[in-house]
Amino acid sequence: MATTDAGGEHVERPLVTSEFLENRRYQTELAETASAGHTLVCLPTGLGKTTVSLLVTAERLNAVGGKSLMLAPTKPLVQQHAEFYREALELDDEDVVVFTGEVRPDDRAELWEDARIVIATPQVVENDLVGNRISLADVTHCTFDECHRATGDYAYNYIADRYHADAENPLVTGMSASPGDEEEAILEVCENLGLSDVAVMTEDDADVAEYTHDTRVDWNRIELPEVVVEIRDAINEVIKDRLSQLKELGVTNKSSADISEREIQQIQGQLRDLMNNDQSEGYQGMSLLAEVRKLRTAVTYVETQSVESLRRYFERLKEAARSSGASKADQRLVSEPKVREAMRKAESYDDLHPKFRQTRMLLAETLGIENGERVIVFTESRDTAETLVDFLSDHFTTQKFVGQSDTDGSEGMTQTQQQETLDRFRNGEFEVLVSTSVAEEGLDVPEVDLVLFYEPVPTAIRAIQRKGRTGRQAEGRVVVLLAEDTRDEAYFWKARNDQKRMKRELNELKSVAGELEARLDQTGLDEYEDAEGDASGGTDEAETATRQSGSTGNGRGSTANTSADENGDGDGQAGLDAFAAESSAPDDEEGGGEGDGGAGDEGDGGAGDEGDGGAGDEGDGETDDEGTVATAGRDDEDDPVEIVADQRELDSNIARDLSTRDGIETRLETLAVGDYVLSDRVVVERKTVADFMDTLTGGDRSMFEQVGDATRNYGRPVVIIEGEDLFGARNVHHKAIQGALASLAVDFGASVLRTSDEDETADLLEVIAGREQEVADREVSVHGEKQSKTLPEQQEYVVASIAEVGPVTARTLLEAFGSVEAVMTADKDDLLEVSGIGDVTADRIRKVIASDYEP
Numbered sequence: 001m002a003t004t005d006a007g008g009e010h011v012e013r014p015l016v017t018s019e020f021l022e023n024r025r026y027q028t029e030l031a032e033t034a035s036a037g038h039t040l041v042c043l044p045t046g047l048g049k050t051t052v053s054l055l056v057t058a059e060r061l062n063a064v065g066g067k068s069l070m071l072a073p074t075k076p077l078v079q080q081h082a083e084f085y086r087e088a089l090e091l092d093d094e095d096v097v098v099f100t101g102e103v104r105p106d107d108r109a110e111l112w113e114d115a116r117i118v119i120a121t122p123q124v125v126e127n128d129l130v131g132n133r134i135s136l137a138d139v140t141h142c143t144f145d146e147c148h149r150a151t152g153d154y155a156y157n158y159i160a161d162r163y164h165a166d167a168e169n170p171l172v173t174g175m176s177a178s179p180g181d182e183e184e185a186i187l188e189v190c191e192n193l194g195l196s197d198v199a200v201m202t203e204d205d206a207d208v209a210e211y212t213h214d215t216r217v218d219w220n221r222i223e224l225p226e227v228v229v230e231i232r233d234a235i236n237e238v239i240k241d242r243l244s245q246l247k248e249l250g251v252t253n254k255s256s257a258d259i260s261e262r263e264i265q266q267i268q269g270q271l272r273d274l275m276n277n278d279q280s281e282g283y284q285g286m287s288l289l290a291e292v293r294k295l296r297t298a299v300t301y302v303e304t305q306s307v308e309s310l311r312r313y314f315e316r317l318k319e320a321a322r323s324s325g326a327s328k329a330d331q332r333l334v335s336e337p338k339v340r341e342a343m344r345k346a347e348s349y350d351d352l353h354p355k356f357r358q359t360r361m362l363l364a365e366t367l368g369i370e371n372g373e374r375v376i377v378f379t380e381s382r383d384t385a386e387t388l389v390d391f392l393s394d395h396f397t398t399q400k401f402v403g404q405s406d407t408d409g410s411e412g413m414t415q416t417q418q419q420e421t422l423d424r425f426r427n428g429e430f431e432v433l434v435s436t437s438v439a440e441e442g443l444d445v446p447e448v449d450l451v452l453f454y455e456p457v458p459t460a461i462r463a464i465q466r467k468g469r470t471g472r473q474a475e476g477r478v479v480v481l482l483a484e485d486t487r488d489e490a491y492f493w494k495a496r497n498d499q500k501r502m503k504r505e506l507n508e509l510k511s512v513a514g515e516l517e518a519r520l521d522q523t524g525l526d527e528y529e530d531a532e533g534d535a536s537g538g539t540d541e542a543e544t545a546t547r548q549s550g551s552t553g554n555g556r557g558s559t560a561n562t563s564a565d566e567n568g569d570g571d572g573q574a575g576l577d578a579f580a581a582e583s584s585a586p587d588d589e590e591g592g593g594e595g596d597g598g599a600g601d602e603g604d605g606g607a608g609d610e611g612d613g614g615a616g617d618e619g620d621g622e623t624d625d626e627g628t629v630a631t632a633g634r635d636d637e638d639d640p641v642e643i644v645a646d647q648r649e650l651d652s653n654i655a656r657d658l659s660t661r662d663g664i665e666t667r668l669e670t671l672a673v674g675d676y677v678l679s680d681r682v683v684v685e686r687k688t689v690a691d692f693m694d695t696l697t698g699g700d701r702s703m704f705e706q707v708g709d710a711t712r713n714y715g716r717p718v719v720i721i722e723g724e725d726l727f728g729a730r731n732v733h734h735k736a737i738q739g740a741l742a743s744l745a746v747d748f749g750a751s752v753l754r755t756s757d758e759d760e761t762a763d764l765l766e767v768i769a770g771r772e773q774e775v776a777d778r779e780v781s782v783h784g785e786k787q788s789k790t791l792p793e794q795q796e797y798v799v800a801s802i803a804e805v806g807p808v809t810a811r812t813l814l815e816a817f818g819s820v821e822a823v824m825t826a827d828k829d830d831l832l833e834v835s836g837i838g839d840v841t842a843d844r845i846r847k848v849i850a851s852d853y854e855p
Contacts, residue, residue: 015058031055038172039197045177053143066140109133122155131668136166147174150192160193234342290329303486306353309383372449379454397430453480456491640665644677657762679772680781681715689723717750
């Protein structure tokens with residue numbers, strides 16, 4: 001990297017706007033380290049992590065070229081970064097583009113091509129990678145902002161894997177004020193993002209200290225009013241009763257209302273075991289546990305939020321209990337006498353939680369007596385945020401700041417509304433911002449005089465993020481409201497201990513950065529050696545399999561392209577080798593299943609699309625540059641196997657997994673039929689065991705409608721049922737399950753296949769797509785290519801469309817009346833004599849047939 005601008009007031013670098021960035025030594029040092037390798041940059045909130053990333057980006061674009069990708073977890077943060085980059089870099093504004101869900105996928109693909117810098121939410125980039133709309137090949141710098149999120153299945157992990165695999169000249173920078181509260185968590189983040197270096201600055205560093213100010217944290221303890229305690233105690237009595245019933249089932253020894261979430265999860269695990277063993281106690285216990293969870297939420301509302309929030313929650317519970325699909329847990333809960341008593345007391349309580357008065361008093365002190373300008377109030381609950389805004393607006397100019405999703409009784413804020421609210425807050429147009437967690441991470445909220453936590457937060461990371469909104473330019477103040485003898489106490493101690501541990505870990509991280517880097521290097525070496533071992537082991541296994549396949553003594557060869565006669569016993573039946581070999585044709589399909597001499601679509605002498613004697617696109621025997629005749633099928637390198645996935649399937653990891661495999665090209669579409677399209681005739685409907693059982697137990701017949709649509713549009717519909725223990729997952733008779741499977745196979749003509757998990761499903765999709773496209777030389781079509789219907793199929797189709805009675809009922813009607821005409825002319829009494837036809841169906845059929853047409 002270029003030499004540090006020691007002594008200058010501003011940073012002067014190629015591509016950096018002149019006299020724009022203040023020259024802070026710690027930032028330029030961190031940028032220099034991050035430019036040299038894949039680096040985790042740890043810097044306290046408010047000290048300019050984004051500037052560090054920007055300096056690295058400017059260096060890479062100037063020295064290496066390509067483009068830069070910056071990822072941030074929220075849309076407001078993406079927009080904020082984009083504005084900063086456009087100001088701080090000497091690039092045209094259109095060179096810095098924003099990718100969020102509000103930009104159409106086709107537009108993103110076009111913008112990507114010409115952009116120098118892309119700033120995006122990770123989910124959008126993940127979708128574009130899975131959908132093969134963008135390539136990371138020429139990205140020379142990738143920044144993961146708030147990188148402590150890189151755990152589990154978060155999109156950062158997938159993008160990092162793809163970036164390291166696809167980029168020609170990769171460089172990764174991870175940024176966080178709080179990467180984890182213990183060393184193993186920090187290591188996990190580094191490993192997930194492929195980081196090998198660690199650069200840490202703390203507030204104790206001399207270069208940093210001059211830019212920080214002390215932040216005082218006050219804990220204001222609040223005593224609950226007697227009525228609020230009575231409401232809470234009434235709900236806790238019901239929790240104790242439900243836990244006592246669970247205790248009788250033998251799944252817990254706990255009966256105290258302050259049971260922890262970890263203990264609840266342990267109970268849930270034991271109940272699942274009972275359900276898997278088909279014991280009714282498991283289902284009974286799950287219903288009781290659902291009540292416990294809802295009641296614990298109610299206690300949290302009344303203890304730590306407000307009685308108004310509890311009232312809103314009770315209203316939602318009553319609405320759920322009145323709905324047509326209400327659970328027994330909801331119905332029991334709202335009819336429970338003690339819960340009804342708590343509801344009555346909450347409805348008659350005409351005061352707010354004492355935290356509201358304390359909030360108003362602290363704001364008056366800060367904005368009035370101390371002549372402050374701005375305050376942020378953080379709360380966990382959107383209900384509380386909206387109630388606070390109503391309450392505080394009588395005394396202060398107040399606005400809410402919440403996420404984009406709508407919730408029951410509450411509308412979210414659009415990205416534009418969020419941006420406008422922040423701009424108005426920065427400009428001093430109102431004094432108090434009441435925010436949920438959406439404003440915690442990274443947002444450039446202006447310097448505030450007070451950050452008020454309406455309740456403690458249970459994690460150190462979130463506490464640090466919130467506290468970072470103050471104390472940047474002058475001494476800041478943080479106040480945390482804590483209701484005594486409530487869950488606030490537990491969160492207080494947990495967050496306090498976590499913060500102490502995190503500060504200790506960061507200081508230790510700084511002192512042992514070299515040791516941590518060595519551990520990361522060793523992890524990378526181990527993974528490399530494991531991969532080498534797997535590769536060599538695979539080769540050995542393949543060689544062993546080859547030797548064994550030639551020694552069966554039954555005349556079957558081991559070559560992949562063995563002919564039909566060699567592969568079977570002369571009757572067209574393929575041996576196992578044919579199914580394992582990538583270039584073998586499916587049995588009795590194109591390619592000589594009957595030994596009829598050709599691989600064309602009609603099997604009449606050729607390998608071309610038309611099967612007329614050649615191997616080129618038109619079957620005309622064209623040769624390639626080397627003078628050899630091109631063979632039928634596809635070359636992985638030039639023409640990969642394509643799998644089209646429905647957008648909604650991104651809830652699973654299957655499409656992501658497939659997109660990382662060699663020779664596979666994934667595409668995302670909003671499919672009208674199926675979950676995956678593998679060729680012009682094969683569509684796959686994927687159901688987890690839970691989804692499948694919901695069809696049988698919940699009255700939801702959508703699976704059969706979906707498979708019916710697949711049958712009408714594709715010649716070879718496939719249903720994959722994914723998961724273990726199909727016959728033991730629910731208390732459903734095995735004959736009901738077998739009946740559903742039989743209906744899919746016999747009534748709908750679908751192939752029903754089983755897989756144990758997502759990995760196995762992905763493997764199966766790859767195999768089917770490969771056989772269809774490489775072996776059968778079929779194209780992928782999201783519209784299908786259903787073969788012409790036979791006369792009986794056309795008759796069934798016509799009758800099935802009447803009042804949407806479906807294919808099974810259509811066959812029954814045709815068998816009873818003998819023709820479509822007879823079905824159409826049958827009166828209601830005749831229809832009722834047919835098995836399975838009731839009053840409602842008969843009336844619907846007659847209405848469709850006999851009613852006048854009124855377009």
